[in-house]
Amino acid sequence: MAKLKEYVIVISKNATYNERRAAKFLSDTIKKVGGRRPTLIYDDTEPTAYEIVIGRTEREVQLGAEFTRAVERAKEFEVRCVSSRLFVTGLGLIPEPAEFNPDASMNYGDIGTVFAVYYLVEKVMGHKFVYKTVLDMYSGSVDVEIDEKCNFIYNREMLLAQMPEKIDGTAMYYFNSVAPSTGGQGIIFKTREGKLVVIDGGLPVNTESFLKYLELLWDGEGVPVVSAWFFSHMHIDHFGVYHKICTTPEYRARLKVEGFYCDLLDDEFYAVKTSEPLQYHVEVRHVMMSEYEDLGVKVHTVKTGEHIVIDELDFEVIHTPSDVVNNPRKVNPNDSTVVYKLNVDNKQTIMFLGDAEGVCSDQMLEFHKDKLKSDVVQAGHHGVANVSGECYNAIDAKVFLYSSCLHTWYLEWGMEIHGAHDPGMKRQHYYMTRLGVKDENVYTNNHGMLTFKLPIEIK
Amino acid sequence: MPKLSQYSIVIEKDASYSSLAAAKFLANNISAATGYQIPVYTDDLPAKDFEIVVGQTNREELSDVCFERSEAREYEYEIRLVGTRLFMSGLGKVGEKIARPFNSYVSFSDGAIGTSLAAYRFVEETFGAGFLFPADLSLITDMDADKIEIDGRYDFKYTREDLYGERPEIADGAVMYSIPVMGSHRRFGNSAIFKASDGSFAVYNGGLEADAEHICDLLEYLNADKTQKPRVSAWLISLPMFGYSGALKAICEDEALKERISVDRVYYKVLSENFHTKGSATARTEHGEYRNALLFAGESLGCEMLEVNTGDVIKAGDIEFEVLYSPTEETESAPRVHYFDASVVYKAKFADMSVVLFGNARKRVSDYILSNGPEKFDCDVLVLSNHGKGGIARECYERIKAKKYMYQCCPAQYYGDNGEGFASDGGSITRTRNYLSELGISCGDICKDTYGIITFGNK
Incomplete structure (x- = not known):
């Protein structure tokens, strides 16, 4: 078990727009709250001990972590601790490109990964970034321990079971x-x-x-x-x-x-x-x-x-x-x-x-x-x-x-x-x-x- | 020299929404870039020597500083170092407008938007443009707050007077000047003056009605033969709309302005009145007024009126304009057609360089490029459509392969952050930036006329 500040961030070498922005947001927030930026590596490197794995990466295969993904699960996500790695990922799949629409959103089917990182920052780090006063800019902690307590699934099955x-x-x-x-x-x-x-x-x-x-x-x-x-x-x-x-x-x-x-x-x-x-x-x-x-x-x-x-x-x-x-x-x-x-x-x-x-x-x-x-x-x-x-x-x-x-x-x-x-x-x-x-x-x-x-x- | 790490942020005790937003934005970016958790406090606490003063506070009296504020200056700002205290403030008259009827969708206007824009400028000047590219991991900035000096370089004044007062260097040979449009606080429009080697001019759009006098001032300034009125051999309009044909409309309607210049020919394209006023998405009655005023320009100015078609070539001295796209009757009947689909796209060739002026081009142009081949659109400089808000597909940018990209836009658009109440169509400006980022376009290859005239050619 280790603290958040000891973790590196891993993303795919071919990370999507939403995966990259999720990684950047987490990296910036950890530095803002803890004073030090976590190392960011790509999934074509050897796995290290403490990793926050953002989005869909080769680490899932390397470390045997399976996620049920589907196009219709674009807004779903999972935060799961597997051994000493924390997987933080959307459960959507990128759909086939549609005809160009200048007014379309940038959700791209993987917005769940952004939600997952926001969840991590809000609920695990305790950083009040959604509603906060200006005098409380640096709320939260990077000393939180990363373990199974961080696990959270936001999907239709979870919502139905409530x-x-x-x-x-x-x-x-x-x-x-x-x-x-x-x-x-x-x-x-x-x-x-x-x-x-x-x-x-x-x-x-x-x-x-x-x-x-x-x-x-x-x-x-x-x-x-x-x-x-x-x-x-x-x-x-x-x-x-x-x-x-x-x-x-x-x-x-x-x-x-x-x-x-x-x-x-x-x-x-x-x-x-x-x-x-x-x-x-x-x-x-x-x-x-x-x-x-x-x-x-x-x-x-x-x-x-x-x-x-x-x-x-x-x-x-x-x-x-x-x-x-x-x-x-x-x-x-x-x-x-x-x-x-x-x-x-x-x-x-x-x-x-x-x-x-x-x-x-x-x-x-x-x-x-x-x-x-x-x-x-x-x-x-x-x-x-x-x-x-x-x-x-x-x-x-x-x-x-x-x-x-x-x-x-x-x-x-x-x-x-x-x-x-x-x-x-x-x-x-x-x-x-x-x-x-x-x-x-x-x-x-x-x-x-x-x-x-x-x-x-x-x- | 004082260092950033010595500073705190001070805001008014009852700070406006925009001042709070500015302080949060500053603190977020300073701490994310440097790890320095810059303290934030209100002006009812004792003053310190090293303060970044955000918005209107009691520190102005303390430092004997005066900002000229007025309602008309809402989007203007100033950043000024006084002693060791760095002031950044909007120049609007602060105070939430308690408006009835209250509109739930209107941008938030508290007179202090300029303060938010000032904070964005500070961050851009200090840490670079990374904050504008939320998914570009190569632009993550890590700096040492102990090494960032707060000195006289932080001296920025963004006001209408300053921009109107700017005079570009008069260059020999054929030159393009991209002119900031300042007739409105939110500056939806674009404008450029081309000077041919023979001293004649071509004007592209010209901006808003309120910019008309400024355009005349600049033409007179740039005119080599002061015994003659500046001669505009070609006035090219991309779209009959307030920010594009507005200045020409104002000149046509003002005898004094009309007397100051001569215009040989106006190049334009209009569709049916119904298209402009009702038939297209975002059609408005006022677009019809601009359409009709444009059609009146020939009679008013005593000049030739020439409708342009795709493939036309327009000569203005040694400057050549190729009409890359002009709307047709077919455009009118296209499904889900947008008003901006009626934009004419010009390519200017001068002094061994080429500039594509996308105007407000949208999907129709985007589809045209992809189906007819991008070769004709190849250029040295691509002026992004709709002020960078984008209506053009990523594939077009990829295939055109411009060397430089230019934003013709105001700060509120350039800093595209819809949540601040900036009229920026946040998502679409972000999407276009993301295209550029993914195509490997470096920040150094992107320019903007936001803060002053940009000159192309000659050099």
Whole structure:
């Protein structure tokens, strides 16, 4: 066993763009934190004792380390200690070159290797490079010991195998997608009395898992009963699960939903008036507004100021799309979000911003500023382009929850991990810095689901 | 002489987003290059002798330094050594603009972008351009902070006045001057003046409307016969758009400017009004205005208007321009055609050298090069398309085999970091740099007109 600072970095003699940049990032970070740059060698040299092997190399053959790679595993990765070597690699394969597209990203099928190195730096070295204050530039250590404790697999099998931990009392379960780095939002609450409440649900691919989570958490008889299913807005990473349940009789038979709470606008909004007009969203709207007998669901259109109380959970509707539908600005689906503020037993407030953006932000500041103060906030739109600094100032939360995925969490400007939203994410980090949010009060589900006992402990 | 290892970074206690970003960028690069964990603190702490002062702080009063700041100078900056204190600051008026309506996607503007650009300049001047090539392991820089002297060489002023005030050496024979476009803070445009041996001129584009006077100033300065107005025998336009045909438009609309020069012929290509205003990706109503203004140039200037076609040869004194690519009606009907696909590509031949001016060429040109052979595009200097943001496939660069590459762009584009709010299309500028890097093009073979006029020919 040796310390990170004793390791050399190995990459393929024919390393790809992403493998080289991953190696450079690790090399720079080790030097930044530890003061000395690790030696970098290529895989056409004899193996040495302590090596961090980045990406796909000959070392896998030389040292008998096998990885299951496939083109469709581009966003998956593995960190595995084999003897005294640490393999840090994506699980994708470079696909056949496609026709040149000037707007294509530089992911090249091996972005997983970059994610793997970021994971190593963030979780093993403890270097806060994603969200950090300027006065904490050199966090982390190169004295960490490299052993099996570093092992981590981020792949579809791992995500599928996750199950929520049952805890006593009021709980909140913050799920991520079972499809690697695809994001979305799905939250389940369980009250002291065992009632279940949901916000959104996530992508359709998560439906089976989400139902399993509900079944596991349900203590009552028969199929799980969701007392209230709150819906934020018309994007598939939010409506996917509920829409899939509604359109699949076998799924509808596996639960009951007492109330579906939403504010879905008229067909014309989704088909024409929004800045992202889509006929499909009209069809989805019709599905979600239907009251399926076997599901037992009653659809309830929420109004600003309304309270929906389930045991100790009091959800107040802070903002609805009906408030802004006549806004002269083009309202996009994100801005058609319903914003809820949860009061947990009068002990803590949590603001769920959904994917709220500029129109929501301005509306809330103009009409509901006095109601925005919250202890905890779900960072709007997965932490990327969302509400304004002025709005976050008014919310003034101590805890930030990100429902993100690797490509949003590890945004890296200029390298196209996630291009269009870059300034929004950086802006959000600045707001958090300005508010003095501590690292330990920032939670993200990007490496796996999170379980919170409510109220959330503020560190 | 003080050494970098003696220095700390100081920022304002309530530093702006861009100042924080600049300080982080500096600390990251200094520690990665030297291993020196440069301390970072805020200006409410006691001043020290050796400080790198980032952005606007109370140290300015302490050192009796004054920077002329204004809203119009947001993208300008100054790096200045005062005693042992090194100031690097944007010249914008600092303060987050609390804008309503708030736009979640707009670049972050806090008046201090110039401070970030100054930090990038410092790093480039001190450690080289490695930070611009995230995957080029040959550009990893390791230096000793004890040996880096902080001295008078750190004296950079990036302002509109300075760039407009620059006058190039007047060379004999045929010469090309690549002119920084400064009419806008974000400088989307390009411009070059060619001087033929007989003293006549050719102008390539000319930049933005606000650059019109500067172009006239330079033409008058370069004109050998002060008794006559400078004669532009050929004004070549690559694309009817604000940063390209804007200066010509402004001259046509301003009697005083029109009086200062004579223009014999304007060479151009426009497609249908519908293509410019609606039919292509990124088409805009304003592109139609530039198209129509360009068509009016002949009447306004009393000059000949000549539409160019692929294969045309234009003579301007002893300078020859070959039209390597000009769009056609077929371009308009191509699938997924982009506005930039309407760019004309010229090759200038003069003084035993050749320069290919890609304009904003994109995929149509890229495909044309690959299907028609790259030989015609062979050149000594290749001016990268779209300010280095790239719309051209790697294979084209590989097959053209230029000796030198030039960026015609502003710092915000050259330092391509979308996350800082720089309008740089981060990924595409990185992708083009990666092509150059993988093709073995050294930094020494890459130049830019970002910080001043670049002269080709004669020498």
